[in-house]
Amino acid sequence: MGYPLCLRLKVGHSRVVVGAYICSMTVTSSASTDPATFGPIPLDLIIAAPKVLLHDHLDGGLRPQTVLDLAAESGYADLPASDADALGRWFSEAAYSGSLERYLETFKHTVGVTQSVSALARVARECAEDLAADGVVYAEVRFAPELHVEKGLHEREIIEAVLSGFAQGVAAVAAGGRTIRIGVLLTAMRTAANARSIAELAIEYRDLGVVGFDIAGAEAGFPPTRHLDAFEYLRRENAHFTIHAGEAFGLPSIWEAIQWCGADRLGHGVRIMDDITVAPDGNVTLGKLAAYVRDRRIPLELCPTSNVQTGAASSIGEHPIGLLRTLGFRVTVNTDNRLMSGTSMSREMDVLSQAFGWGLKDMEWLTINAMKSAFLGFDERLEIINTQIKPGYAQLREDLENRHLG
Numbered sequence: 001m002g003y004p005l006c007l008r009l010k011v012g013h014s015r016v017v018v019g020a021y022i023c024s025m026t027v028t029s030s031a032s033t034d035p036a037t038f039g040p041i042p043l044d045l046i047i048a049a050p051k052v053l054l055h056d057h058l059d060g061g062l063r064p065q066t067v068l069d070l071a072a073e074s075g076y077a078d079l080p081a082s083d084a085d086a087l088g089r090w091f092s093e094a095a096y097s098g099s100l101e102r103y104l105e106t107f108k109h110t111v112g113v114t115q116s117v118s119a120l121a122r123v124a125r126e127c128a129e130d131l132a133a134d135g136v137v138y139a140e141v142r143f144a145p146e147l148h149v150e151k152g153l154h155e156r157e158i159i160e161a162v163l164s165g166f167a168q169g170v171a172a173v174a175a176g177g178r179t180i181r182i183g184v185l186l187t188a189m190r191t192a193a194n195a196r197s198i199a200e201l202a203i204e205y206r207d208l209g210v211v212g213f214d215i216a217g218a219e220a221g222f223p224p225t226r227h228l229d230a231f232e233y234l235r236r237e238n239a240h241f242t243i244h245a246g247e248a249f250g251l252p253s254i255w256e257a258i259q260w261c262g263a264d265r266l267g268h269g270v271r272i273m274d275d276i277t278v279a280p281d282g283n284v285t286l287g288k289l290a291a292y293v294r295d296r297r298i299p300l301e302l303c304p305t306s307n308v309q310t311g312a313a314s315s316i317g318e319h320p321i322g323l324l325r326t327l328g329f330r331v332t333v334n335t336d337n338r339l340m341s342g343t344s345m346s347r348e349m350d351v352l353s354q355a356f357g358w359g360l361k362d363m364e365w366l367t368i369n370a371m372k373s374a375f376l377g378f379d380e381r382l383e384i385i386n387t388q389i390k391p392g393y394a395q396l397r398e399d400l401e402n403r404h405l406g
Contacts, residue, residue, distance in 0.1 A: 052139070188214070305335075
């Protein structure tokens with residue numbers, strides 16, 4: 001088991017104070033003979049490991065060359081670079097702004113080139129192929145239909161184009177001998193007033209590949225309760241939804257998302273740390289909201305690299321995921337926007353393994369956490385865990401053990 005750097009040096013017995021309760025936590029040293037327990041994990045094993053992704057934006061995951069191709073096809077002339085390498089670097093550098101609002105400005109280019117059925121289908125197909133190549137076996141990919149209507153497309157055309165593209169990508173992956181399953185989350189922009197209509201579309205298409213709903217965009221000034229009617233409608237329809245909350249704005253956003261709107265998961269939720277206090281002696285105190293999130297096993301869709309880019313965390317090594325994992329929160333690891341963050345699921349797992357000394361057992365725990373939290377039926381989740389995730393990690397542990405013995 002890995003620990004955040006601030007706690008890893010405390011070997012022996014420490015207390016964790018939770019509200020009015022004091023519970024014991026034993027922090028052990030890393031002297032173990034099991035190579036799967038401690039990291040860092042060899043990168044080739046990370047890439048080969050089955051992974052589950054819950055928070056990935058379709059318009060944040062385009063290939064740089066695809067952006068160039070689609071710009072040429074559509075006549076979009078505002079790109080900041082003319083070759084794929086330079087464009088990829090520009091997106092990554094522009095995203096390191098320390099501000100969520102400035103980070104979101106990069107999307108004008110990816111949205112600008114995806115205003116046709118063919119462009120949307122291509123991007124979805126390539127998304128499925130890229131995720132499968134990175135070892136992802138299940139992904140939930142989100143996008144906002146309302147962002148792709150600039151050239152006259154209807155929202156249903158947009159949704160069907162994306163679903164068609166994903167189906168093509170999944171088929172291509174299967175033809176290549178791999179498997180991936182993708183569910184779509186329809187997103188409404190919290191700065192607009194279309195959440196109810198997008199929620200209705202999520203219900204209309206939920207047996208055709210849409211598995212849930214989300215709101216995204218700037219948090220400050222646009223609280224989740226602004227779209228309460230959409231969330232109440234979804235709850236009446238027994239539908240799943242997540243809410244971007246606790247990324248750039250603090251506890252009020254998280255509280256509204258959970259207690260007023262009834263979110264199943266928190267998109268990011270990294271600011272739950274505002275309700276957790278770590279004393280100089282290592283004692284940890286959880287406030288009432290943090291304790292509620294942990295007690296109810298509400299999943300946190302953490303996106304480490306993205307959180308550093310937007311200023312929600314100062315560095316990977318200081319990211320709250322280390323402490324949250326140690327405290328037993330339902331944490332998951334995600335990419336957010338693969339293009340803007342220059343990342344992948346393998347890269348996210350790699351930097352976390354390096355920073356926190358996490359091994360294969362930690363990575364498996366995080367992956368199963370994500371699969372448990374997916375917007376799939378219980379039987380389907382269990383099947384993926386038992387037929388792909390657990391056997392995959394068992395084989396990797398055997399491979400790692402053989403390397404150590406060799």
